[in-house]
Amino acid sequence: VRAAAALLALLLPLAPAVAAEPPRGTGDLGLIVERALGSVKIVETTHRTALARVEGLGDLSHASAVFGRDGRHAFVFGRDGGLTKIDLLEARIEKRVVQAGNSIGGAISADRSLVAVANYEPGGVKLFDAGSLAEVADIPSTPLDDGKRAKVVGLEDTTGRRFTWSLYDTGEIWSADFKDLAHPRIERFAGIGKLPYDALVTPDGRYYVAGLFGEDRLIILDLWDPDARPRRVLDGYGRGEEPLPVYKMPHLEGWAEAQGLLFLPAVGRHELLLLDRVTWQEAGRIAVHGQPVFAVARPDGRQVWVNFAHPSNDVIQVIDVPSRKVVATLSPGKAVLHLEFTPRGEEVWVSARDSDKVVVYDTDSRQQVAEVPADKPSGIFFTARANRIGF
Amino acid sequence: MPDPASAAVILMLVGLQAGGPPPKRQGELLHRLKHDCGSCHGMTLKGGLGPSLRPDALAGRDEAGLADIVLHGVPGTPMPPWGIEISAAEAAWLVARLKQGVTP
Numbered sequence: 001v002r003a004a005a006a007l008l009a010l011l012l013p014l015a016p017a018v019a020a021e022p023p024r025g026t027g028d029l030g031l032i033v034e035r036a037l038g039s040v041k042i043v044e045t046t047h048r049t050a051l052a053r054v055e056g057l058g059d060l061s062h063a064s065a066v067f068g069r070d071g072r073h074a075f076v077f078g079r080d081g082g083l084t085k086i087d088l089l090e091a092r093i094e095k096r097v098v099q100a101g102n103s104i105g106g107a108i109s110a111d112r113s114l115v116a117v118a119n120y121e122p123g124g125v126k127l128f129d130a131g132s133l134a135e136v137a138d139i140p141s142t143p144l145d146d147g148k149r150a151k152v153v154g155l156e157d158t159t160g161r162r163f164t165w166s167l168y169d170t171g172e173i174w175s176a177d178f179k180d181l182a183h184p185r186i187e188r189f190a191g192i193g194k195l196p197y198d199a200l201v202t203p204d205g206r207y208y209v210a211g212l213f214g215e216d217r218l219i220i221l222d223l224w225d226p227d228a229r230p231r232r233v234l235d236g237y238g239r240g241e242e243p244l245p246v247y248k249m250p251h252l253e254g255w256a257e258a259q260g261l262l263f264l265p266a267v268g269r270h271e272l273l274l275l276d277r278v279t280w281q282e283a284g285r286i287a288v289h290g291q292p293v294f295a296v297a298r299p300d301g302r303q304v305w306v307n308f309a310h311p312s313n314d315v316i317q318v319i320d321v322p323s324r325k326v327v328a329t330l331s332p333g334k335a336v337l338h339l340e341f342t343p344r345g346e347e348v349w350v351s352a353r354d355s356d357k358v359v360v361y362d363t364d365s366r367q368q369v370a371e372v373p374a375d376k377p378s379g380i381f382f383t384a385r386a387n388r389i390g391f
Numbered sequence: 392m393p394d395p396a397s398a399a400v401i402l403m404l405v406g407l408q409a410g411g412p413p414p415k416r417q418g419e420l421l422h423r424l425k426h427d428c429g430s431c432h433g434m435t436l437k438g439g440l441g442p443s444l445r446p447d448a449l450a451g452r453d454e455a456g457l458a459d460i461v462l463h464g465v466p467g468t469p470m471p472p473w474g475i476e477i478s479a480a481e482a483a484w485l486v487a488r489l490k491q492g493v494t495p
Contacts, residue, residue: 035426035434036425036426036434059433059434059435060434061426061429061430061433061434061435061439062430062439079433079434079435079439080435101437102433102437102438102439104439104440120438120439120440121438151440153440168440195468195469197440197469213469214467245464245471245472245475246469246471247427247471248427248430249430249431249440249469310427311475311476335426353426354422354426376426
């Protein structure tokens with residue numbers, strides 16, 4: 001017994017060192033949204049594994065996430081108005097508020113102090129302190145005839161504490177500077193066109209680009225020019241042809257800018273539109289497998305990867321940017337919803353919802369290098385987003 | 392031996408009496424409802440870019456009219472025609488389920 005006690009005494013000081021994880025960084029971390037379970041899987045991209053699952057995030061259909069500047073905290077926007085702050089290192093919910101009845105994503109200010117949420121019901125934008133998740137501002141959108149307020153879409157952060165968004169029902173762009181939280185400076189641009197459905201901001205934060213569902217054009221707003229007005233680009237890109245029915249709305253956030261070109265979805269068409277970033281003229285089109293949902297540039301801009309709307313959503317295509325050609329058509333699984341590049345782009349993670357897995361590809365060889373199981377995975381978000389404008 | 396057309400009608404009637412499409416197809420339709428309809432109407436069907444599909448929102452709406460929307464879409468809005476892969480009988484079954492209240 002004495003010998004055993006002595007052995008135990010020897011071992012005890014070692015026990016905490018064995019149990020505790022060594023300190024680690026967050027540069028290779030990220031999360032996968034499991035939409036039906038209301039959970040996120042925390043993953044690391046070095047060994048391509050899942051580290052933990054965090055549950056209790058509510059309705060995560062159409063959920064997205066932004067990251068704090070420490071790369072440690074993620075803010076997850078749920079469909080049910082839930083805003084959840086997650087500590088990736090401790091794999092736990094740090095704070096959670098249900099701030100509206102129905103929401104569609106959000107953004108975070110450049111200084112990472114303000115988290116903004118786009119709300120459908122009640123329509124408007126709410127801002128929260130990134131530390132405490134206390135509500136610090138509420139900007140209701142334009143009232144509608146039925147007593148509701150216009151739905152907010154395409155909420156983007158740019159420089160400073162500025163956010164820009166669109167109003168779906170009333171066809172407006174609002175741009176607000178929250179430098180002085182008590183007195184935000186809000187510019188409102190009405191009559192931009194029918195049914196803006198989403199928007200992106202160029203990687204330099206200069207241009208806000210809104211897509212319209214009801215018209216064959218896009219709208220750009222120069223955020224560097226204080227006198228700028230929204231202007232039409234790619235006017236009449238459908239050339240009068242009837243668009244096909246759309247079984248999944250395209251998403252603009254995360255759309256590709258590569259080699260001075262924006263790669264944009266042609267709504268209701270099996271095409272990518274190429275828009276010259278300097279002249280704002282059409283620079284060509286690329287025929288693709290189906291109606292594009294996401295087109296994302298590899299971080300170096302040499303490739304663009306595209307997924308597609310139902311019922312053509314079981315493949316992903318790779319476009320070689322210099323030649324503007326489709327160079328690969330891959331089949332990761334059923335219902336491919338989203339893709340995310342590793343920070344330098346050597347690999348890409350692709351979610352296949354109905355195959356309950358995320359597939360990891362080498363982007364040069366286009367060979368599959370790993371599979372990460374996940375329950376009905378949708379969005380994939382890596383911490384490198386913390387350092388990018390409009391992500 | 393009945394001709395194929397009347398056999399199909401008999402099968403359809405049997406299907407309706409038994410409570411709609413075969414169980415496997417019901418599962419597929421409910422999966423579609425949750426995940427694909429859900430991308431605009433919300434996974435819990437309480438609405439999103441598209442309106443709520445919950446019983447309180449559909450109360451008083453004509454079932455045939457709703458089935459027609461499922462099959463043919465609503466021009467001028469993002470609602471697409473699902474008749475490419477859903478039959479009239481399946482649309483009618485889905486609408487009836489929605490009016491009763493369904494948790495897909």
